[in-house]
Amino acid sequence: MYLHLGQDTVITTENIIAMFDIDACTVSKKTRDFLAAAQKNGEVINVSLELPRSFVVCRENGKTVVYISQLSTKTLSHR
Secondary structure, three states: OEEEEEOOEEEEHHHEEEEEEHHHHOOOHHHHHHHHHHHHOOOEEEOOOOOOOEEEEEEEOOEEEEEEEOOOHHHHHHO
């Protein structure tokens, strides 16, 4: 199946490792470090033109990719 993340971005659900609420998870230093490292390595794709509400960690072609979305994790999980 496919999941629409917003702004014409669609991923396959089999590649999803986890979905996180950005407000709840960025309180943790480990999560902030993970996102900073992913950004530094060019693994972050921002598909949000508005305030980001979630991020989705995927495995694509043997590489970890983090998508930042304006949609909540609740909305994404119901799609």
